[in-house]
Amino acid sequence: MAATINDVARVAGVSISTVSYALSGKRPIGEKTRQRIESAILELQYQPNAGARALAGRRTYILAVTEPLRPDTYTPAHMAFVLAAATAARAYDYDVLLLTQDEATGGLHRVTSSRLVDGVIVLDVLAEDERAELVRSLDVPAALVGIPADTDGLVCVDLDFEAAARLAVDRLADGGHRVVGLLGHPPSVYARGSNFPLRFREAFVTHAAERDLEVRLGAPERTIAGVREAVAEILGPDRDLTGLVMHCEDTIQMRTLDVLCAAGLRVPQDVSVISAASTFDTSTFAPPLDVIPLIPAESCSRAVELTIAQITGTVEPRVELIPPTYVDRGSTAPRRP
Amino acid sequence: MAATINDVARVAGVSISTVSYALSGKRPIGEKTRQRIESAILELQYQPNAGARALAGRRTYILAVTEPLRPDTYTPAHMAFVLAAATAARAYDYDVLLLTQDEATGGLHRVTSSRLVDGVIVLDVLAEDERAELVRSLDVPAALVGIPADTDGLVCVDLDFEAAARLAVDRLADGGHRVVGLLGHPPSVYARGSNFPLRFREAFVTHAAERDLEVRLGAPERTIAGVREAVAEILGPDRDLTGLVMHCEDTIQMRTLDVLCAAGLRVPQDVSVISAASTFDTSTFAPPLDVIPLIPAESCSRAVELTIAQITGTVEPRVELIPPTYVDRGSTAPRRP
DNA sequence: GACCGTCGTCGAAGCGCTTCGACGACACTG
DNA sequence: CAGTGTCGTCGAAGCGCTTCGACGACGGTC
Structure with a gap:
């Protein structure tokens, strides 16, 4: 024994x-x-003994991480957040209980009311998300990574997608580009109400209008054909597009570069390209891309911090937006006259 | 309260x-x-109350899942196993504690000796894996998904990769193919000693020899250029290769199909192609590929079963190999004379 | 020198559950 | 009808820890 x-x-x-x-x-x-x-x-x-400690001390030192991983979500990006949350939690001596798929919602009630966990990290938040409701009604220490439509009483953390979109637009506008495109996620992602793609796209369109740019939107399917089609459409019949922002999965971004290359368009001479809110490494792309990174460790460690602060004390509900940064790798250039 | x-x-x-x-x-x-x-x-x-139950009942109804997610591993495939394990565990009313990266090894000792978990599921097992040693010495209920070099005293479950390799070889040999290729993982994966790629490759080479086939091996890097180069090499200067087995990530497989297509080789008329031990869906590829699937839910639910059996009773150490199956989607054909 | 505060330690009372032994109430045996 | 089981229930003893109150031993104050 x-x-x-x-x-x-x-x-x-x-x-x-x-x-x-x-x-x-x-x-x-x-x-x-x-x-x-x-x-x-x-x-x-x-x-x-963990059980005895939990019983006497009223703390389990376990955090639930809920990540639905819905059928059409892009696993690597989402898992990067799960990992970041797990790592951040360990830094505070917390372990992580994984709640996915149907358990992401159902299990939340179970693990909190049985006091199996001290708090909850909610990932991949939809605009309308059951889990936001649940967290509100359960009144359990929690932080959402993402911003639901109704943030009342909740603690939320996320990259400032609106600011990221403006940053990308400004970069292109300042370079003299007049026709810019946004290559986003597959249509189903927007349909589902996943919040950040919507927030990014809206801010992109709005700010481009403010900067007097012509905007073209693409939402390619993941297939090669899908990408080819979306890129062709966005370039326009006259190929007058000179600025392209990509806010989508890495495979789509890589394929887009392949397609541009095949079309004889050079980056950045003919088209300036920016990868926005990407969780992956764009420095190994051909060519390496300018990026406004989305750093899972950043939002997750803040979320863990705020959750633990709620466990040990009290935290005002809030929405914390992390300011975006721009990493220049030479994939943008001023528009040629 | x-x-x-x-x-x-x-x-x-x-x-x-x-x-x-x-x-x-x-x-x-x-x-x-x-x-x-x-x-x-x-x-x-x-x-x-979970803590009280754990203390009095000596059971936490939590399983640790350890998945190192090493830097060069391919996240989606590995996460598919984590998810499958979580789902399988829930079917037995168990929750899952996620141990990744450095915690995959270090945390194992902590969570078992503090009795935080009742058992352990070990994923992505290397031929020489610290965690196998640890599980042995900790003497904790556990199942490994994968086969370490020394299985003594351990309970292991995995797809029968050797049989899968033979199945693929036989399919091609029976179709009259004489020169066959294996497109595997990036070299670093083999170097690390990840066990299943090695087991597959060895069995492939051995059985191809038994069937009197000429074998060509490729271990492409993930980049487009890497794939192109590996495919060119495997095809040979005379392009006399007519059978190709791919045991690698989905992007590499997709790119290989692109490259074959670009080279003017049709599947299956010019080259028969088999996707082996793949966790992803090859039916959406262009063309859809014959596949010997690796089904995470299968090995994981068996692993969970065996772990829980150890918790509630006693289980003899063993290695359980899951027989492979062949799914025909028309990407192989008899060799043309 | 009486008084106070801090330091270092102990004993005991839980925390909320599981499980063992006991026991009354029946319903069978033979 | 005494003997033997099974059924349904209860009380109590933990499980291993945290935490509160208490208390002796000091060192400082006035």
Whole structure:
């Protein structure tokens, strides 16, 4: 059997409460006592029993991460967030319970009301998301990565997609480009109400209008043919498009570059290209792309932070938007006269 | 505060042990009592406290899933296994704690010796894998999905990659093909000692020799150029290769089809193509490919089953190989004379 | 020197559940 | 009808931990 706190106390010749306080640091402990306890712990390979700790301490040190991974979502990007959340949680000594697919919603109720978890990280938030409702009504420490339509009473974190869209538009507008395109996600993604593609697209269109640009939108299917078609359409019959922003999966972006190349268009001489809100590495693309990165670790570690702050104290509901940054890799250039 | 078993007992007018037995079914309960208890549970929205249950019952109903997700591994395929494990676990009323990256090894010790989890599912097993050692020495209920070099004392489950390789070889050999190629993973994957690519490749080479075939191996990098080069090499200067087996990521497979098409080679008229041990859907490829599928749900649910069997009883160490199946989609044809 | 505060330690009371042993109430045996 | 089971229920003893209150031993104050 595994050693218990009783064994440690006996070996160290102190009471169990002393051991507990030595471990938690909630009361001062004499130097010599502490050392005896520490060596007893080492000797016995003592690890506190998680169940007992949860029961007595009312903390499990587990966070639920809910990520539906809906059929048409793009796994790598979403998993990057799950991983980032897991890593961030470990930095605070929390473990992560994974709730996916149907459990993403159903399991949320179960794990919170059985006090299996201390808090919840909600990923891939839709504009209308059951889980947002659930979190609100359950009144459990939680942070959403993404912004639902109704943020009332919730703690949300996300990249500032609107600002990212403006940043991309400005870059092209400042370069003198007049006709710009946005290559987005497959139509089904917009239909589902996934929030960030919509937010990005709206801000893109709005700000392009403010900057007096002509805008063309594409929502290619994932197939080669789909990309080819969308690119052809966006370029226009006269191929007068000179600025292209891509806010989509890596395969689509790579294929787009292939298609541009095949069409004899050079980047950035003929077309300036920006990869926006991408979770993957665009520096290995051919050519490497300018990017406004979406860094999972950033939003997730903030979400974990805010959740833990709610567990240990109290946090005002809020929406925190992370300002975007622009990484220049030479895939944009001023428009040639 | 959440309702406890005490509240339920009070409302139902019985003792707490009766409630507990009603819940677990470990002793018979009178019909009327059971109903009173059930309605009390509904009324109070009672959910047993996970920590207390773990402490008293010595079961947490949590399984650890360890998946290192090493830098060069292909996320979608690996995550498919994580998801399958989570889903399978839920079917047995177990939740899943995710251990990735550095925690995949380090966290294993922590979560088992603190009794946070009842068992462990080990994914992406290397030929030489620390986690196999750890599981052996920890003596914790566990199942590995994949086969380490030393399986002594371990419970392992996996697709029978050797049989899959033979199946692919036989299909081509029976079709009269004499020169066959295997397009595998990037070199780094083989170098790392990931076990299934190696097992597949070895069996492929061995069995092709038995069938008197000439074998060409390719291990393309993920880039377009990498694929193009590997395909050119495998086809040979005379393009005498007529059978191709792909055991690699979906992007590489798609690109290979693009490259074949660009080279004017038709599938299956000029080249017969088989996708082997693939976790993704090859029916949407152009053309749809014959496939020997690797079904994560299959190995994972068996792994979960075997782990839970170890928790509740005892299971002999073993290696269970899942027989491969062949799905015909018309991408192979007899060799033209 | 009486008084106070801090430090370091202990004992004991839970936390909410499972499970063992006990026991009354029956329904069978023979 | 005494003996033997099974059924349905209860009380109580933990499971291993945290935390509260208490208390002796000091060192400082006035």
